[in-house]
Amino acid sequence: MISSKKNYEEIKDELNRKRRNHRLKNLESVRRKARDYSKTEKGRKRTRRSERTNYRNNLERDRKRGKKKYELLKYQIMMRYSNNVPQCACCGELEYDFLSLDHIIPQAITGKLPNRVGVHLYRKLKREGFPDGYQILCSNCNLAKRDHGVCIHDKNFIDKKLHCIVYESQKKFQDKIKQMIIEKYSNETNACVCCKLTDIRFLALDHIYSIENYKGMPRGGYPLFLWLRKAGFPPGFQILCHNCNHSKAKHGICVHMIKNNEHSQPNIINNKL
Ligand SMILES: [Zn+2]
Ligand SMILES: [Zn+2]
Ligand SMILES: [Zn+2]
Ligand SMILES: [Zn+2]
Numbered sequence: 001m002i003s004s005k006k007n008y009e010e011i012k013d014e015l016n017r018k019r020r021n022h023r024l025k026n027l028e029s030v031r032r033k034a035r036d037y038s039k040t041e042k043g044r045k046r047t048r049r050s051e052r053t054n055y056r057n058n059l060e061r062d063r064k065r066g067k068k069k070y071e072l073l074k075y076q077i078m079m080r081y082s083n084n085v086p087q088c089a090c091c092g093e094l095e096y097d098f099l100s101l102d103h104i105i106p107q108a109i110t111g112k113l114p115n116r117v118g119v120h121l122y123r124k125l126k127r128e129g130f131p132d133g134y135q136i137l138c139s140n141c142n143l144a145k146r147d148h149g150v151c152i153h154d155k156n157f158i159d160k161k162l163h164c165i166v167y168e169s170q171k172k173f174q175d176k177i178k179q180m181i182i183e184k185y186s187n188e189t190n191a192c193v194c195c196k197l198t199d200i201r202f203l204a205l206d207h208i209y210s211i212e213n214y215k216g217m218p219r220g221g222y223p224l225f226l227w228l229r230k231a232g233f234p235p236g237f238q239i240l241c242h243n244c245n246h247s248k249a250k251h252g253i254c255v256h257m258i259k260n261n262e263h264s265q266p267n268i269i270n271n272k273l
Pocket of ligand 4: 194195243244254255256257
C-alpha cells in the first residue's frame with residue numbers, strides 16, 4: 001500500500017520495472033484490454049483529453065519541426081528550378097531571402113483555377129515531380145513582370161498597357177502621384193533607403209512602424225498616396241525596393257542590415273533551425 005508521495009518516489013523504479021515486465025509477458029492481453037477500454041465512453045474521453053494535452057504541450061516543438069520541414073521543401077524547390085544555384089532568372093540576384101517561385105506564364109492568361117500558393121504549391125510540385133512552367137525570380141523582377149508582362153530588365157520590355165487611351169491618362173496621373181510620393185519620402189534621392197536602387201518602377205512606400213500605428217489611413221496603393229498628399233506628407237514612411245521591403249516584412253529588418261548577412265544562405269544550410 002502506497003501511503004504517501006514520498007513512499008511512491010522511493011519504490012517508483014521498482015514498480016515501473018514490474019509493470020514493464022508484466023507488459024512484456026502479457027503483451028497480447030494488455031493490448032486487447034487497452035483496445036477494449038479505448039472503445040468505451042470513458043476511454044474515448046480519456047483519449048481526447050490526452051490528445052488535447054499533447055497538442056498543447058508539444059505546440060512549440062511541432063511548430064519548429066513544421067518550419068524546418070517547410071524550409072527544406074522550399075530549398076528543394078529553389079534548387080530544382082534554378083540549376084542548383086538559387087538565383088533570379090532575370091537579374092541574377094543571389095540573395096536567397098529575395099527569391100520566390102514564379103509562374104512563367106501568368107495564371108490569369110492560362111485561365112486555370114487559382115492555384116495553390118506557398119507551401120501548398122511547393123508540395124504539389126514535388127508530388128508531380130517538379131513539372132516545367134516555373135522559374136525563380138527576385139521580388140523586384142517578379143512584381144515588375146506582374147505589372148508589365150515582362151520585367152523591365154527584359155530587352156522586349158514595352159509598356160503595352162499604354163496603347164489604351166483611357167488607361168494612358170489614368171496611368172500618367174498615377175505615375176505623377178507615385179513620383180511625388182517617392183521624391184518626398186526619399187529626400188529627393190529617388191532611391192531605396194537600404195540598397196540605394198534608383199529605378200522608380202522597383203520602389204515602394206514602406207510603413208516604418210507596425211500597421212496598428214496607422215489608424216485612419218488607407219492601407220496602401222494609390223488611395224494611400226492621395227491621402228498622404230492631402231495630409232501634407234506626414235512622417236512614418238520610407239522608400240524601399242520590393243526586395244528590401246519583403247525582407248523587412250519577413251524579419252522586421254532587411255537582410256542587408258543583418259551583420260555577416262547570414263540570410264544570403266538558406267537557413268537550412270546555416271543550420272539555424
Ligand atoms: Zn531579379
Ligand atoms: Zn528583372
Ligand atoms: Zn533595396
Ligand atoms: Zn535591403
